[in-house]
Amino acid sequence: MTGIRGRSRHRAALPALGLVRIASWGIAYYVFHALNPLLIHVAIAVAPATFNTVNKWAAGISDNLALGILCEAPATGVPVAVLPYLNSAQAAHPAYRRSLNLLGEMGVLVGSYELHRPKADGGADRYRWEEVLDLLAPMLSLRS
Numbered sequence: 001m002t003g004i005r006g007r008s009r010h011r012a013a014l015p016a017l018g019l020v021r022i023a024s025w026g027i028a029y030y031v032f033h034a035l036n037p038l039l040i041h042v043a044i045a046v047a048p049a050t051f052n053t054v055n056k057w058a059a060g061i062s063d064n065l066a067l068g069i070l071c072e073a074p075a076t077g078v079p080v081a082v083l084p085y086l087n088s089a090q091a092a093h094p095a096y097r098r099s100l101n102l103l104g105e106m107g108v109l110v111g112s113y114e115l116h117r118p119k120a121d122g123g124a125d126r127y128r129w130e131e132v133l134d135l136l137a138p139m140l141s142l143r144s
Contacts, residue, residue: 048085058099
């Protein structure tokens with residue numbers, strides 16, 4: 001998992017779970033090391049998900065590899081979880097709420113985040129990285 005300012009709580013635990021991180025444009029995928037990561041995705045965790053990422057993804061805009069994979073993932077049955085990271089002014093925009101609802105309708109698991117004030121420190125210390133893995137855990141146990 002990439003961290004805000006280098007913070008990550010789960011990076012060290014992933015190898016113990018037999019998971020390998022593959023990242024592209026800030027989106028991390030986790031695959032079991034025995035599987036070919038080019039052929040099979042076990043789950044996709046999108047964290048931190050910015051205002052721009054959430055809205056482009058929901059709109060089907062596939063202008064980079066990461067968004068292309070996200071746009072295709074719900075149709076392939078790969079569990080996907082997203083954990084937003086944005087400020088209260090961005091979250092108040094009507095497009096954002098519609099985008100989250102649309103992602104939910106597509107089967108994407110949407111986590112919560114305590115919003116921070118615009119132009120503030122960003123609330124990185126309150127960002128719960130583990131929540132995105134908690135969202136995916138039940139989906140992964142169903143697949144084993």
